[in-house]
Amino acid sequence: MVEVKTDSLLKKLSVPLLAVLFGFLVGAIVMLVFGYNPIDAYSHMIIDVFANPYSIGEALTQATLLVFTGLAFDIANKAGFFNIGLSGQFLIGWLSTIIFALQFPDLPRIALVPLSLIAGTLGGALYAGIAGFLRAYFGTSEVIVTIMLNHTILQISNYLTNFVIGTSSRTEKVSENASLSLEWLTEVTNYSRLNIGFFIAIVAVVVYWFFMKYTTTGFEIKAVGLNPDASRYAGMSDKKNIILSMLISGGLAGLGGAINGLGTFGNLFVLGALPNEGFNGIAVALLGLGNPIGIVLSAFLFGVLNTGASFMSSRAGVPDEMAVIVTASIVFFVGAYYLVEWIFEKIGYRRAQGPHSTETEGGTEQ
Amino acid sequence: MATSDVVVEMRNIVKQFGEFKANDDINLEVRKGEVHALLGENGAGKSTLMNVLTGLLEPTKGEIRINGEPTVIDSPDKADSLGIGMVHQHFMLIDKFSVAENIMLGNEEHKMGVIDADTTAKGILELSERYGLKVDPYAKVENISVGQQQRVEILKALYGGADILILDEPTAVLTPQEIDELMNIIRALADEGKAIILITHKLDEIKQAADRCTVIRRGKGIGTVDVADTSQQELADMMVGRSVSFTVEKGPAHPKEVILSVDHLVVQDVRGLNAVNDLSFQVRQGEILGIAGVDGNGQSELIQAITGLRNVEEGSVKINGKDVTNRTPRKITESGLSHIPEDRQKFGLVLDLNLEENLALQSYYHKPLSDNGILKYDAFANNAERLIEEYDVRTQSQKDPARSLSGGNQQKLIIAREVDRDPDLLIAAQPIRGLDVGAIEFIHKRLIEQRDNNKAVLLMSFELDEIMDVSDRIAVMYGGKIVDIVDAEKTSETELGLLMAGVSREEIERQKKEKQLEEVGNNG
Amino acid sequence: MSVIGILQLLVTSSLMYSAPLIFTAIAGAFSERSGVVNIGLEGIMVMGAFSSAIFNIMFFDTFGNSTPWIAMVFGGIVGLLFSLLHAIATINLRADHVVSGTALNLLAPGLSVFLVRVIYGRAQTGPLKRSFGITSFPILKDIPVIGKIFFTSVTPLGYLGILTGILGWFVLFKTPFGLRLRAVGEHPVAAESVGINVYMYKYAGVLISGFLGGVGGAIQAQAIVNEFGVLTVSGQGFMAMAAMIFGKWNPIGVTFAAIFFGFAQSLSRVGHYIPIIQNVPTIYLQILPYVLTIIILVAFLGKSESPKALGKPYIKSK
């Protein structure tokens, strides 16, 4: 028994690890083809980030946000939804938080910070809840609804920022009392924007892990996602779980947006496109293989690559899009896990059931 | 018989999935014009052997000869061109396509690249005329009955010009009348010179239609016998490897309080038509009420309505005197109901969850499996260990996903979970569909055990044998109504068959009298 | 503006905006009908836009005024090659379709902008040499009223899109190829059992999707944006995916859905010139296309039935 377990754990880990390795390899090949020095580029992209407390802080700031959107994608995914609306939920979280914080600038910090974050969380939750509700009661595709909601909130947020809660394409900064920054954290990281959100993210990961693994509700969400009919038969409410998982998903994305608003920027401005954190959250969740720890690690990797990209371009002269090529390749190889399995098979591991095999397997009959 | 008559010869076939040998050195020889039965328990390797023959699977070892020629069948296309057609255990039909489209798929008639549905339809009608397989070529498969789908499958094989026809458990979903029809068709096809391989668990069908029978047990060939010289008991013993008892042993029922009471129930089907129409009945403690009927007469809707999976339009359902009409499945379950659903993969199991989790699916939310919303995985494991042992579920590990189990074992898993909750009312819908005798024996024993423990059991099945052997009373459904409820001891297969066809009791009585009169007249 | 003027404006403007969407949405339908989820449409469009832009600039001297059309085909071919990654990953390597599609969506902007930087030393290509223009159809344009509204100063690409929709429908629903492709997306095991090469048809679905998606991107770059940069496609691939579901995976339905998006979008931009909605605050017009889509979906269309085996890896056991 135990042996089988370690075998599969090793295998489980080997997928993302090899994916990361292959991803960097692809990047290196592209660089070689176009006459860049991959070793130089990678050393700037990675080592420079760690050589400087400021950039470590920035990488962690980004990772913090990605943890939220990554978890958000994951819970919807487990419940059987493709929440492509993370960006919109992230944005509405940001928007609601800023509105709240601007509305009550004089509340004491101990109240203003949590209340503003709650405003953002609720904003995201309710917004995603629309998609969940429509799916539960009308069977409307959550993919279309969330795509549409993404575009809608981008317009609304820009409009409000321009004409209602702000002028000249941005809002005022929120008051000191709404700030998420921690003096010692800022100091340790040489004025990076790393903030309390980092600790909130750690708490969120632990709570999320516990929730999904050990609570009956988490069990229900998983079961509904895998087989809604059987779950209904077993007395679980598919409607309730659909809506609940979208509320949680949107709430997590919204909280990410709120932390971005209060922690990273302190205000809101007109955006040309939807925030990247939403789409990157999908990649983070996928690379994390739906495991909270995996999500933390992949969020950190993404944070480092994003932060390091600018060093790579300014110090090694390699266009910073290289970082995107590497992350995209990593995600690709995570998807193509069978390649890894195939390699294992070649080097003599016993074949085990793949994580995604399904009933359409040819010729298999129950 | 001359060897030239042998059309299919499979020699020393071995098929290995990983370490596991699904077929372990099997020999099979089928002759022109014979119906050759293939018999074996669930998971014995019958479908695998046939998938090898039809090119869906590649044998690990062994040789196949078709019409005496050694042949490598490496694709269904190849099998097709050799005249081998197969009707699969799980229908290979596309719901959203029309009958004609399903039949032509892979062999499309086309005029300048445009599908020619009418020519195909004509061909289909010709074939169906010839073999008595009536279908509407333009109907969508999702809108026709399972029996008709079966015909479509056979037509598909015939349309492709099959001379060697494999039928994998074709009767599992048919009504007695349909089974009779099918057996006649099979005989007719054989008489025409086609070779038929018939996979089934039902010994009476083998006796009825087959010439010879090859028995497989746990992947190994046990032998081939002439059906005429072998008794059902002998066949069964060969298959299971021990002596099995057929007759369901049960004492008389002692019905007590009413547990389930259904009153003037109206339920609609997916299309919004009344599938259950003003129907009433009761089930008492200590009895098994069987629901007989031809598929599509509202049985499934009735059960879904009782269990809360489908909305009740009118009327009421009471369990233990409590009104549970239109309550959530959970509320209904909690008032003392267990349900073995008709479609085990759709409703009964979450195939990607492991055995422990599937066994906890109905009771995860209360003690001991959880406490205040927190799951107890130790309890999950203990629960599973106990049930797997007690219900003889065959698996490598209880941490494996339910998907990895064979059909029979999946069913046992559900039964373990549902019976173990010790319900006041157990509803079993088609509990033995596709299972072998060993498993059937086991499941029927459990149902009767429940009854003897003073519980109420509602059994729905399309198989008359099962209904008659297991039930105490039999309610016959026709057109969304219960036409009659009869005593299982006193009724006959003929009577039930007539009721199922919608013939009223009065009519039956009248016919009976006439017959008696006739007999009297003849005698006199 | 006259009523005819307004109608003409709405028609031309809707057709222009919807042209890339039509192609890309049909692209999605082909892939998903064969059972392969394609959220990578956005990335495929990006590659099509990128390659057509480069081609346009490099080969204008060779091909002159027909450059955009040839570049469009080139964009389609690059889209097809790019979608090959998705095909290999999902069909052979059993990748989760969403994961692979996400990888394409990430990879395309990274790779294309990287290459633009390598070639031009900056992040945008700059203006193209020759864009698709608009045309007035001879003869048709002289039909009273209709000619003015539908056939004067309008993009031929919109009509090409509609034709492609009809052709796509024909191929999917009237030919043996289409029947097999759909069979593979509904029930691959059944298809395999009648001798259909499931992998081959899935490849066909994905590659056709790649080609059409690339064409959609090429149109976006050459008819609307007139250059290539990271924002050239921004979200159109996702809109196309929405149109695909909206149109229920039927190329004709999908075409209508795309035109509807184009129309609603135009309304928000030219609404100021239409008397009845003139005074509606811009923000309402801006969110109109999106909100209206949701409302229509909920009110009239209900549950979309996707191909049954959509997104499930098919593993041929041997």
Next chain:
Amino acid sequence: ACGNGGGTDEGTDNGAAPEEGGDEDQFTIAMVTDTGGVDDRSFNQSAWEGMQEWAEENDLADDTVRYYQSDTESDYVPNLNNATNDDHDVIYGIGFLLEDPIATIAEQNPDRMYGIVDSAVDMDNVVSLNFNDHENSFLAGMAAALTTETNKVGFIGGIEGPIIDRFQTGFTEGVAYIDDSIDVDIQYANSFSDTAAGQQIAAAMYSNGADVIFHASGAVGNGVFQEARNRMEDGSDTDLWVIGVDLDQEAEGEWADGNVTLASTVKKVGQAIKLSANAAKEGDFQGGENISYGFAEDGIDFTRGFIEDDAWEQIEEAREEITNGDREVKEFTYTEVEDAE
């Protein structure tokens, strides 16, 4: 390329006076782009070209100037920080979107020198560089009014706000100065990047009878040019024109038989940066000042393009007056709006 030591040992260098910041006493400057990027064919590009010229004119090595590319809004602060750590002497933030980030960084590094373009940061170590876009737009308005044959012209703005309002008011004033019966159709794309919006709005404007459109909308303008070219190629009855913004956009207007770019308002961001960098190099850093560059300061320009002779004469005249201070173009400010309410 990483000759200036990287930011790792920032602690040791930081205390030094700004003038001694760079290695080997090399005086270096850097800019952080907004999300448009360094090649936005607008003010980022103009700024970067100016910086390169500056290096050349001062016979300095290429690596004395550098840009930091911002792909998203989140990159502004880290880029400014990296530039600060890389020890450049003056660091410019390009575009009003960098106002807050510059303020943040300038506050954290009071000893260092910063500049902001197109906005104002009132701090002693920040110089604010602004442009009298209204003066330029006034000439654009004149050009439009003098060219139109339909007595209808259009203005397409990116996002409403003080910066673009300056263009809008300048333009309408210029039109009215020539002929106040001319209709000015004003629309906003609510974006600086949505090309399709530009195209559709331009289509509506042209359909509605306008024949000259001035756009102050960044990449949205690509769509405006596209629509004008399409219509000309399809054989438009009237000549259609676009007036470009920020850079000479003549290339964008080329079509088979002509060019739709009537003229362009040019914002010489590079020039402003050159002047400011030179001042800083000489030790006269203009920290705390908000410098407006107009025609008088040679900070803006208006191209002739395809403007007819007599029209150009009138425009030249007005430019002269503005340069001399004889004519003042009203500048739009939000205080006015507030007063009016």
